[in-house]
Amino acid sequence: MLLKNLNEGSKIVLKDSYSRNGSLLKIFRKVYEVFYNLLAVFVFIGLWEFISRLEVINPVFLPPFSKIVSAFLGLFISGDIYVNLFISIQRSFIGFFAGLAVAIPLGLIIGWFKRFERFIDPLMQTFRNLSVLALLPVFVLFFGIGETSKVIVIAWAVTWSVLINTISGVKNVEPQLIKAARSMGVSNLSLFKTVIFPGALASIYTGVRLGATSSILVLIAAEMLGANEGLGYLLYLYQSNMKIPEMFSIIIILALLGLLVNYSLVGVEKKLFKWKERA
The missing domain is CATH 1.20.5 (Single alpha-helices involved in coiled-coils or other helix-helix interfaces)
Known part of the structure; x- marks a missing residue:
């Protein structure tokens, strides 16, 4: 025992x-x-x-990276960065959601109606291949150098990646699912809500991720031209005044901001689309 x-x-x-x-x-x-x-x-x-x-x-x-780190910390300790960081995030946020509000509904319509897609595709491809920076003076000409032109530039850049991925998502929905739903007598509206949109959602989200990155990249170019606040403005100001450590500090902040947005969206994607990993 x-x-x-x-x-x-x-x-x-x-x-x-x-x-x-x-x-x-x-x-x-x-x-x-x-x-x-x-x-x-x-x-x-x-x-x-x-x-x-x-x-x-x-x-x-x-300059040595240690000096850049020192300048980076100095921007936050002095408090010079906070207002400009907030303004840049605000512009990016508004432009991003404005782009989504246009791109997702339009992409669903173009992807679903094939005749409309054939009609609009040449014009859409032409606009899609225009450089955003080349159009920036045009937006400034029409909307001035205020907030409106900057937000529209960001929205324009966001729109195309989301639009193309939305169209692709709608067109690549499993045909058997559509046939099965139609055989059950489902109306076009119900088919769209229960089959087409859920089936395209993963592709739409990929476009959203790309659009989020574009909103930050284009924001800087917009703020470097005709702005007196924001990270892009600070970047141009420090470069003009040969404050190189501070200039690199702004670049690092932008890189960290882009990484934060991207990995946040990746984390959300993993939770929303767990079935993709299983597949």
């Missing part, structure tokens, strides 16, 4: 030790994965610091 109790006790101890070791191993693997994913970034920063310190490139134009 005593031996049996000792054996059972030793088994419990071994199980606890195995579970602890297993959890520690999982934590170690997670830390390793994070480090490995960021390794290229660390190597890039190290090379940047090394090249600048050796003056392979003039440090006036490429």
Whole structure:
């Protein structure tokens, strides 16, 4: 009896030790994965610091990364960045949702009505291939240098990626699902709500992700021309005044903002479309 109790006790101890070791191993693997994913970034920063310190490139134009970090922190400590950051996010946000409000309904209509698609496609392809920056003076001419022209430029850039992906999503809905719904006597409106739109949603969301990135990229160009507030304005101001560490700090803020938006949308996508991973 005593031996049996000792054996059972030793088994419990071994199980606890195995579970602890297993959890520690999982934590170690997670830390390793994070480090490995960021390794290229660390190597890039190290090379940047090394090249600048050796003056392979003039440090006036490429200051050491440590100086840029110092300038980056200084912008937040002084509070100079907050108002401009908020204004840029606000412009990007408004332009982004304005683009979605146009692109998604229009894409659903074009994707569903084939004759309308054939009619509108040449004009749509022409506009889609126009450079946003080339159109910026036109928007300024029509809407002035105020907020309206900047928001419209952003909305224009967002519209095309969302529009094309929405059309593609509608056209690529499984035909068997449509036939099955029609055989059950479903009306066109119900078919659209229950089959077409849900089937196109994954493709639409891909366009939304691309549009979110475009809204930030185009925002900077819009703010560099005819603005007195915003991250794009600060970027141009620091470059004009040869405040190079501060200029690179703004570029880093923009990169971090883009990464935050992208990975946030990726996280939402994984939760909304779990079936894609299973497939």
